[in-house]
Amino acid sequence: MSPTTPWSPNSFTPADPAYFKVKLTTWALTWGLILLVSLIPGVLLATGVSVAPWVAIIPAVLVLVIALLILRILRRQVKALGYLEREEDFVVRSGVMWRKQLVIPYGRMQYVEVNSGPVERRYGLCQLTLNTAGAGATAHVYGLPEAQGQALRERLVAAGEEKML
Amino acid sequence: MNQDENWQRVHPASPFVRGWLAIVGLLYIYWQNTDELSFAERFAGDRLIITVALAGAALLVVLVFYFLSWYFTRYRLTATHVYVNSGTLFRSQKQARIDKVQGIDIAQPLLARVLGLAELRFDVADSSESVLRLAFLSKADAHALRQLILQRAAGQATNEPAASMAEPVPDKPLPLMAKVPATRLLASLFLQLPVVIGTLACVVIVILWLSGIQGIIAAVLPILLSFGSWFYKQLNQGWNYTASASDTGMRISYGLADTRQHSIPAGRVQAISVTAPLLWRLLGWYKVEVNVLGTKNDDLDNLQVLPVGDFESVTRIMGILLPDLGISNQREVLATAVSTGYEHGFIGSPPRAKTLSPGAWKHQGFLATGTTVISRYGWLTRTASFVPHSRVQGTEFRQGPWEQRRQLAGVRLHCAGGNIIGKLHQVDAQIAAEFTLAQAARQVER
Numbered sequence: 001m002s003p004t005t006p007w008s009p010n011s012f013t014p015a016d017p018a019y020f021k022v023k024l025t026t027w028a029l030t031w032g033l034i035l036l037v038s039l040i041p042g043v044l045l046a047t048g049v050s051v052a053p054w055v056a057i058i059p060a061v062l063v064l065v066i067a068l069l070i071l072r073i074l075r076r077q078v079k080a081l082g083y084l085e086r087e088e089d090f091v092v093r094s095g096v097m098w099r100k101q102l103v104i105p106y107g108r109m110q111y112v113e114v115n116s117g118p119v120e121r122r123y124g125l126c127q128l129t130l131n132t133a134g135a136g137a138t139a140h141v142y143g144l145p146e147a148q149g150q151a152l153r154e155r156l157v158a159a160g161e162e163k164m165l
Numbered sequence: 166m167n168q169d170e171n172w173q174r175v176h177p178a179s180p181f182v183r184g185w186l187a188i189v190g191l192l193y194i195y196w197q198n199t200d201e202l203s204f205a206e207r208f209a210g211d212r213l214i215i216t217v218a219l220a221g222a223a224l225l226v227v228l229v230f231y232f233l234s235w236y237f238t239r240y241r242l243t244a245t246h247v248y249v250n251s252g253t254l255f256r257s258q259k260q261a262r263i264d265k266v267q268g269i270d271i272a273q274p275l276l277a278r279v280l281g282l283a284e285l286r287f288d289v290a291d292s293s294e295s296v297l298r299l300a301f302l303s304k305a306d307a308h309a310l311r312q313l314i315l316q317r318a319a320g321q322a323t324n325e326p327a328a329s330m331a332e333p334v335p336d337k338p339l340p341l342m343a344k345v346p347a348t349r350l351l352a353s354l355f356l357q358l359p360v361v362i363g364t365l366a367c368v369v370i371v372i373l374w375l376s377g378i379q380g381i382i383a384a385v386l387p388i389l390l391s392f393g394s395w396f397y398k399q400l401n402q403g404w405n406y407t408a409s410a411s412d413t414g415m416r417i418s419y420g421l422a423d424t425r426q427h428s429i430p431a432g433r434v435q436a437i438s439v440t441a442p443l444l445w446r447l448l449g450w451y452k453v454e455v456n457v458l459g460t461k462n463d464d465l466d467n468l469q470v471l472p473v474g475d476f477e478s479v480t481r482i483m484g485i486l487l488p489d490l491g492i493s494n495q496r497e498v499l500a501t502a503v504s505t506g507y508e509h510g511f512i513g514s515p516p517r518a519k520t521l522s523p524g525a526w527k528h529q530g531f532l533a534t535g536t537t538v539i540s541r542y543g544w545l546t547r548t549a550s551f552v553p554h555s556r557v558q559g560t561e562f563r564q565g566p567w568e569q570r571r572q573l574a575g576v577r578l579h580c581a582g583g584n585i586i587g588k589l590h591q592v593d594a595q596i597a598a599e600f601t602l603a604q605a606a607r608q609v610e611r
Contacts, residue, residue: 004572004594006562006601088609097566103605104559133458133581137559163609 005093006101012082012093018123019143020078025119027074031067038063073097083141083152088163090130090156092139104139106163108132112156114149128152172239172250179238179301180231182277191223240299247287247314249299261287261297266318268433268457269311271418271426273304278424283307287314315413315428339409339416342485343471343478349450350403353473354396356444358545363392397421403472408482415485417470429470433458434486436580436587437551438467439479439503446547451479451503455486456583467583479503487551491535498532502539502549505530511541517571518591531589533600533607538578542590552578552587554607562601564594576601 003009038059045051076096084091089105109130116126126149130139144152199207207216230253238251248260270286277283282301302310354360370385404421414431418424435456445451453471471482480499483490492498498509505528507513513530514522522529524544531540538557541549557578564574574597578587589597 003564003569004574004598005564006598006605086605089605091605099562099564099569101562101601102559103561103601105605105609107609108558132558132579134558134579135581135584136561136577136579136586139559 003099005099006103007084007091007093009080009082009093012084012091015078015081015143016125016145017078019081019125020075021123022119022125022143023074023078027067027071031063031070035060035063035067078143081142083139085152085155090139090159092141094140102137102139104130104132104137106156106159108134108137109156109160112153112160114153116146125149128156130156171241171243173241174235175238175240175299176282176301176303176306177235178280178282180234182274182280182282182301184227184231184234185276188227191227195219195223242310242314244317247297247299249297259297263314263317266314268428268430269314270428271307271311271424273420273424275422277301285311339411342408342410342415342481343406343474344408345403345406345472345474347404349473350400350406353445353450353452354399354403356448356450357442358444360396361444363396399472402469406472408470410485415470415482419472427468429455429457429468429486431486431488433582435552435556435582436585437483437486438585439483439549439551440543441503441547443545445473449475451476453479453482454583454585456580456585458582467585476500476503483551487537487553489536490539490551491537498534498539502532502541502551505541505547511539512592512596514573514591515593518573521567521571521573521591526591529590529592531587531592531600533603538587538604540578540587540589542588548588550585550587552580552585554604554610556580557587557604557608560601560604560608562597564597568594574598576604578604 041051042056042060045053045056073096077094080094080096080099082093084093088107089103090109091101091103093099093101110133111131113129113131114126115129120126124146126144126146128141128144128149130141132138141149141152206212233253234251237253237256238249240250241248245264246260246262247266248258250256250258266287268288270288272284272286273282274284277300281304283304284298284300285302285307287297287299299310301307355364366385367389401421401423402419404419405424406417406419408415408417410416411428414429414434416426416428418426435458437456438454440452440454441450442452450473451471452469452473454467454469457468470486471478474482480496483499484495490498492509494509501508501511507530509532511530511532514526516526518526518529522544525542528544528547529542531538533539536553536555538552538554539549540552541547558581559579561577561579562574563577568574568591572594573591574594575591576587576589576597580586589600592600
């Protein structure tokens with residue numbers, strides 16, 4: 001049974017498949033760092049400092065389990081991303097466990113940003129942020145190929161000026 | 166400098182109100198440095214001359230500074246702008262466009278109140294920097310100037326066509342909307358769960374302390390201090406509180422040590438929440454807060470427009486701030502909105518939400534009228550939020566893992582100017598999806 005959502009998941013423009021690699025790289029970097037930190041008690045133990053064995057083992061195991069659980073849903077998370085340009089408003093969706101669909105009228109848009117981090121740039125991607133006056137109503141579009149991101153931004157700005165409320 | 170005649174100066178006592186600490190400081194330094202003398206010795210014999218000379222010199226210096234500060238602080242009101250110049254060595258010139266002025270607060274610090282002075286604080290729409298201040302004017306002048314500027318602002322407002330300020334209104338007493346007596350405010354503060362728990366904790370601490378555990382005080386002092394400052398803030402925000410209807414919206418005033426006046430144009434209100442904490446519900450009391458654009462209140466995210474009041478006060482205030490609820494039987498719908506029930510078309514959570522929100526599922530519900538979305542949520546503290554369709558910045562359909570399994574979903578209506586949002590909680594997923602689609606269509610209507 002397909003999930004009940006305002007807009008069908010199929011009608012959205014999905015994130016570029018390469019975005020999975022970006023997510024994977026950031027995943028590896030962050031969790032690698034956290035794992036290193038959680039290994040400190042183990043290293044201390046190995047160098048002869050007296051540390052209770054469970055302090056050395058439990059954090060590291062816990063970190064590893066959480067990291068692998070996140071890795072499992074990473075691909076699905078990327079597949080769940082998408083945006084939809086409609087006549088009067090813009091919709092973004094995200095989330096596997098916590099599904100979200102956020103719709104923002106073009107007229108409420110305040111400014112649009114296109115950003116790209118070093119990892120994203122490596123795969124030729126960027127992300128677009130659409131801001132309104134409300135803090136909660138901020139739409140993020142991830143995993144856009146750079147040209148597509150620029151084009152989308154121009155379309156959004158034009159639509160925002162046209163539909164100004 | 167040819168329009169020099171338009172410039173006006175602030176009240177001559179202004180530097181003193183701002184700089185009285187300098188005088189206290191000088192006195193203190195003097196006292197410290199003549200420590201060895203007794204009080205009588207300072208004013209006897211040869212010392213008298215020195216004391217008087219010192220005092221005279223100090224007074225002269227202070228007066229010169231005060232005079233310069235006063236002399237260089239000037240303001241001017243033109244048809245389009247307010248200008249404020251200040252500073253002796255480092256001069257600053259600030260101006261605000263009158264049609265961008267969103268509100269003018271009148272603030273009275275303690276000493277200013279004693280001297281009958283008031284400060285004007287301008288909230289300007291397009292300035293990201295600090296607010297423009299004009300300090301100090303006599304209270305009557307401040308009110309008159311404020312009235313004048315607000316009238317001009319309403320007359321020229323480009324983005325506020327509904328300004329019904331055709332004829333200038335004399336400064337007559339405005340119709341009173343709500344008033345909070347001190348006893349009710351204190352009762353309402355003590356009937357909030359955090360305060361009840363805090364008071365109980367205090368009692369426990371005193372008992373522990375008396376029974377010989379001295380260290381406990383050091384451990385809890387920071388908590389007590391922050392609790393005390395929170396309590397004082399609440400007290401200050403509700404003390405001597407009055408709300409009255411004005412031509413463009415409402416005007417509130419409050420304050421324990423400082424008196425603040427604040428006007429809230431109805432057109433700037435983005436969202437309204439009516440909350441009832443657990444113990445207040447027994448007494449039928451409510452608190453009303455609003456999201457307002459442009460007016461950054463000092464401490465609270467949301468502006469309190471009624472610290473505590475009964476249903477009658479709530480209806481009066483709602484009638485001013487949100488005159489058109491988009492339904493005919495406004496009062497009855499409002500009564501359902503702030504209580505529990507499914508009359509007038511309110512849609513609630515289905516019984517399968519019971520396991521997720523055992524305490525709140527019967528209260529949760531929403532109603533979309535022609536102009537507004539009314540949503541109720543919360544367990545111990547029940548909230549009803551009112552969000553006009555034209556103020557919704559974005560509508561968000563949300564579904565967590567437990568809601569997916571039960572075919573439930575929520576919708577949030579994000580607003581500007583504060584943290585009040587519209588929140589449909591755990592309604593049937595189909596209804597939530599349809600609501601989101603319908604809301605998307607409603608919020609682009611012009």
